[in-house]
Amino acid sequence: MNTDVELSVSEFVEVFNQTVEYAFSVISIRGELGNFRVSKRKWVYFDLKDEAASISCFGSVYQLPGPLEEGMILRVKGLPRLHQRYGFSFNFSSITPVGVGSIKRASELLAAKLEKEGLFAPERKRPLPYPPSAIGLITASPSAALADFIQILKNRWVGLKIDLYSVSVQGETAADEISRALEFFSGRPDLQDVVVVIRGGGSPEDLAVFNSEVVTRAVASSRVPTLVAIGHESDISLAELAADRRASTPSNAAEILVPDKKVAQLNLKNLAIETRAVIKNKIKQTIGQLERQREQVISVLNDRLQREQRQLKQLSVLVAALSPQAILRRGYSIVRVNGQVSDGSNLSSGSIVAIELSKAAFEAAIVRPLEVNNNATEQ
Numbered sequence: 581m582n583t584d585v586e587l588s589v590s591e592f593v594e595v596f597n598q599t600v601e602y603a604f605s606v607i608s609i610r611g612e613l614g615n616f617r618v619s620k621r622k623w624v625y626f627d628l629k630d631e632a633a634s635i636s637c638f639g640s641v642y643q644l645p646g647p648l649e650e651g652m653i654l655r656v657k658g659l660p661r662l663h664q665r666y667g668f669s670f671n672f673s674s675i676t677p678v679g680v681g682s683i684k685r686a687s688e689l690l691a692a693k694l695e696k697e698g699l700f701a702p703e704r705k706r707p708l709p710y711p712p713s714a715i716g717l718i719t720a721s722p723s724a725a726l727a728d729f730i731q732i733l734k735n736r737w738v739g740l741k742i743d744l745y746s747v748s749v750q751g752e753t754a755a756d757e758i759s760r761a762l763e764f765f766s767g768r769p770d771l772q773d774v775v776v777v778i779r780g781g782g783s784p785e786d787l788a789v790f791n792s793e794v795v796t797r798a799v800a801s802s803r804v805p806t807l808v809a810i811g812h813e814s815d816i817s818l819a820e821l822a823a824d825r826r827a828s829t830p831s832n833a834a835e836i837l838v839p840d841k842k843v844a845q846l847n848l849k850n851l852a853i854e855t856r857a858v859i860k861n862k863i864k865q866t867i868g869q870l871e872r873q874r875e876q877v878i879s880v881l882n883d884r885l886q887r888e889q890r891q892l893k894q895l896s897v898l899v900a901a902l903s904p905q906a907i908l909r910r911g912y913s914i915v916r917v918n919g920q921v922s923d924g925s926n927l928s929s930g931s932i933v934a935i936e937l938s939k940a941a942f943e944a945a946i947v948r949p950l951e952v953n954n955n956a957t958e959q
Contacts, residue, residue, distance in 0.1 A: 589664075596662045606657055609635070609670065610678060613652045628656055628670065635660075639672040646793040647689035648675070652682040657752070674752060676788065683784045687791040691818055694793075699800045699822050706805045706824045711838040712773030714741045716765040716804065718758060721746035725780040725830040732831055737838035743772065749779040754789040759798035766803040774837065775804045777819065778830035781812045790817035799823050809833040908938040924949075 587595060611628035618624055624641055626648075627634050637656060648654075658672035677686040694700065719726050721744060733740060745764060747757040758777065765775045777799065779790065789795055790810045799806055800822040808820045809827035820826040827833035900906060904914065914936040915922050927933065931946040 593662045593664050600660050604659065606673070607659060607670075608655055608657045610653065610655050611635075613648055613650055613654050616648055616650060628654065636669045637672050638669040643672060643674060645675050645677065646686060647693055648677075649685060649689060652685060653678045654682070676752075678785070680784050683788055683791070687818060690791065690793055690796070691821070694796060694800075694818065694822070699796065704800075704824075708805050708807060708825050708837070709773040711737055711740075713739065714770075714772045715743070715837070716772035716775040717742055717744045718747055718761040718765075718775065718777045719744075719779060719830075720749045723749075723780065725778050729776075729778055729830045729834050732834035733838060736834065736840045738841065740838070750782065750786045750789055755792045755794045758789065758795050762798040762802050762806075766801075771804050773805070775802055775806050776833055776837070777806065777808045777810075777823070778827075778833055779810050780830060781815065787811050787815060787817060790819040792818075795819050796822045807833055807836065905938070908936070911938075913937050 609628055611630050611634075614627040614629055614634070616624075616626040618641060622641055624637075624639050624644065626637050628637050629635075637658075638661075639658065655676045655678045656670065656672045657674045657676075658670055660668065661671045662668050677683045691700075698704065717726075717729070719729075726744075730742070733742070743765075745761040747761050748754040749758075762775065762777075765772055777790075779787070787810055790808075796818040799808060799819045805825075806823040807825045807827060808817070808823035809830045809832060810817045810820055811829075813828035813832075816826070825836065827836050908914070915924070916934040916936070917926060917931060919934075922933065927946050927949055929946055929948055932943060933946065934943050935941065
């Protein structure tokens with residue numbers, strides 16, 4: 581059987597690519613990054629190598645996980661392609677740093693980039709409502725982190741509304757799922773009070789998604805205040821740095837969100853006791869002030885009454901001194917003509933007058949009026 585096949589160059593490229601696509605849906609290659617460069621701020625070229633071999637890789641900047649550095653160990657996923665003009669390359673669809681050193685360095689490079697942009701600035705942080713009534717929760721379901729978080733919330737507080745958005749918290753799809761979940765809560769017309777992103781502990785590779793640029797930016801751009809708790813207390817991810825508040829663990833996140841109802845009840849009881857004591861003391865002070873004011877009013881009224889009494893007594897003495905009877909007792913008399921007090925100007929011979937003295941009264945007839953010197957001065 582003749583196995584020789586003659587193909588044109590274009591046919592060979594097409595057959596080669598079809599064969600590879602048929603044989604492999606996707607390939608992951610692990611190696612060291614070298615000769616990294618970006619062309620026209622859009623296309624990425626680099627070599628992936630080990631001790632014995634090297635392959636050329638090509639792709640878009642949009643597939644990059646963040647800043648990369650020569651010497652990093654990467655897991656590159658994609659397909660080999662034979663280009664009609666540029667020859668063989670491995671067209672990548674995703675890149676993941678591998679190993680503690682590479683993961684740490686990739687995180688450091690991305691942290692420096694995002695910090696320069698101000699994503700971690702303290703002035704961006706928003707306060708969390710305390711306690712919230714509506715919580716958006718992003719995590720894997722089921723998971724130990726979810727169970728611990730819910731249990732602590734129930735033990736500490738009541739009346740909470742929790743909307744769970746279940747996502748993968750590691751693996752290739754995790755970053756997109758988490759960012760979509762954050763976008764979902766930001767796009768709702770009825771915004772939650774807070775969005776919480778939690779995940780239990782794991783290796784650096786397990787937690788790497790929370791150091792990715794897409795997740796970190798999604799946390800930073802959330803319309804709802806965010807609380808992020810990833811791994812153990814010593815694990816600090818970039819997503820936590822971008823959040824409005826970080827918790828050391830998922831359990832700690834629940835403790836941060838709501839108070840302990842037993843402590844709150846005790847505080848309310850103590851507050852009630854203190855309030856009653858304050859009110860009682862205030863009432864006592866008010867009664868004392870009213871009593872002092874009453875005594876002051878009584879004292880003022882007594883002083884006023886005494887002054888009025890003295891004035892009345894003085895007026896009584898004056899009235900008594902000026903009364904007609906007092907004048908009559910001093911030897912004067914009242915002369916009336918036809919019942920009217922007369923000053924003598926209307927008297928003539930024969931006039932009948934009524935004369936009133938201090939101890940007597942009588943009528944008399946005028947025999948002859950006497951002349952009176954009105955200009956005489958009283959001595």
